[in-house]
Amino acid sequence: MADGGGGAGDLLSALPDDVLHLILLRLRSAAAAARTSVLARRWRSLWTTLPELRFPAVTDLARVTAALLSHDAPLLHRLELCSHDPAPHEVAAVLHLAARSLAGKLLLDIVMRKKRNPVAAAAAGIGAAFHIPCFRKATEISIRFAYLTIRLPPFGVFAKLSVLRLTRFRLDDSQCDHLGDIVSSERLVKSAIRSKTLLTVGLFELEELQQLTISAPMLRTLHLVHCLDKRAVRAADISAAALEKLGWIGLCDWNSVHFNVIQHLKRLDTLNLSVYGPPNLVDS
Numbered sequence: 065m066a067d068g069g070g071g072a073g074d075l076l077s078a079l080p081d082d083v084l085h086l087i088l089l090r091l092r093s094a095a096a097a098a099r100t101s102v103l104a105r106r107w108r109s110l111w112t113t114l115p116e117l118r119f120p121a122v123t124d125l126a127r128v129t130a131a132l133l134s135h136d137a138p139l140l141h142r143l144e145l146c147s148h149d150p151a152p153h154e155v156a157a158v159l160h161l162a163a164r165s166l167a168g169k170l171l172l173d174i175v176m177r178k179k180r181n182p183v184a185a186a187a188a189g190i191g192a193a194f195h196i197p198c199f200r201k202a203t204e205i206s207i208r209f210a211y212l213t214i215r216l217p218p219f220g221v222f223a224k225l226s227v228l229r230l231t232r233f234r235l236d237d238s239q240c241d242h243l244g245d246i247v248s249s250e251r252l253v254k255s256a257i258r259s260k261t262l263l264t265v266g267l268f269e270l271e272e273l274q275q276l277t278i279s280a281p282m283l284r285t286l287h288l289v290h291c292l293d294k295r296a297v298r299a300a301d302i303s304a305a306a307l308e309k310l311g312w313i314g315l316c317d318w319n320s321v322h323f324n325v326i327q328h329l330k331r332l333d334t335l336n337l338s339v340y341g342p343p344n345l346v347d348s
Contacts, residue, residue: 077106084110093118094131109136116142123147125154132161139201141168148175156195167201167224173208198222206266208232225259229266229287259283267291276300287311309333 077084088097088111097111112134119128125147143162147155155174162170174194198217199205204227256277257265265278266287273291276299283304292300293314303324310326311333 074104074106077104081110081113085114088114089116093120095119095127098131112136115140116144118142118144120144120146121148125150125158128158129154129161132158135165138165139167140165142171143169144171146173146175150174152194156197159195160197163197163199166199167203169204169206169227170199170202171206200224203227205229206231208268222259224261226261227264228257228259228262229264229268230270231266231268232270276302278302278304280304281306283307285309285311288314290314292316 084107088100091097091100094111094114094117097114100111101108113136115137117131117135117140119131122128122145128145140162143166145158159172194209194214196207196214196216199222201224202222203224205222205225206227206229208231254275255267255270255273256279258277258279260281262280262283264285265280265283266289267273267276268287268289268291270291271293276288276292278286278301281304284306286302286304286307286309288311290313300321301324302322304326305324306328307323307326308328309331310329313334
């Protein structure tokens with residue numbers, strides 16, 4: 065940017081790092097932010113100190129791994145990643161790198177093509193279990209795995225977690241209760257969430273879920289979307305004394321659903337809520 069006297073001073077580069085970070089965060093991806101390195105020496109490694117990294121529609125996770133290895137900020141406050149048909153070991157490499165510095169939000173969306181040659185899929189490792197590390201400092205985790213299988217960390221506590229959203233995934237057969245004190249599950253047929261810090265929980269389209277237990281004294285918001293729809297014997301036991309907002313979308317047999325004290329409930333959202341049970345069941 066030239067000055068009024070016809071000089072060639074770069075006034076934009078003279079701005080402090082936190083202001084330049086705000087400019088780079090306006091770009092749609094980490095790749096776009098990295099491309100600003102060609103502008104001037106001042107910008108060359110600026111993107112590596114960003115507090116947030118976004119990787120939309122990524123096809124080559126090796127580039128994401130390289131970006132995380134180059135990231136120099138002491139903490140990563142937000143990581144967004146959307147990838148199509150990735151190999152499990154590639155996802156694992158990205159997540160293990162991110163777990164070291166993530167101290168905020170993880171938004172992970174894995175999209176799988178419905179039709180794929182099974183031989184090619186096996187050769188690429190697609191269909192194997194995804195390994196999830198322990199994010200000790202994460203405050204929010206939102207993951208969608210398109211009904212893929214995940215393996216949870218054998219130890220560790222998600223001590224800072226306040227928001228948890230899980231969509232369309234299965235747990236590895238060998239695991240029943242390996243997410244610290246947060247989530248335990250038996251292939252998502254039976255699932256339990258126990259946490260003293262969670263404020264928001266969302267469970268979406270867990271089609272095989274038949275039994276749900278939640279014990280979360282600080283929980284304020286709970287969303288259940290098509291998680292208990294199959295008409296079979298099941299039970300939901302929800303203990304959340306501070307619950308203020310409940311969203312239940314799908315079928316519900318109130319004879320098998322137990323809420324332990326919800327006197328603070330302020331909002332109830334339902335859609336296609338069908339109450340079913342014995343013929344003499346009366347709506348209440």
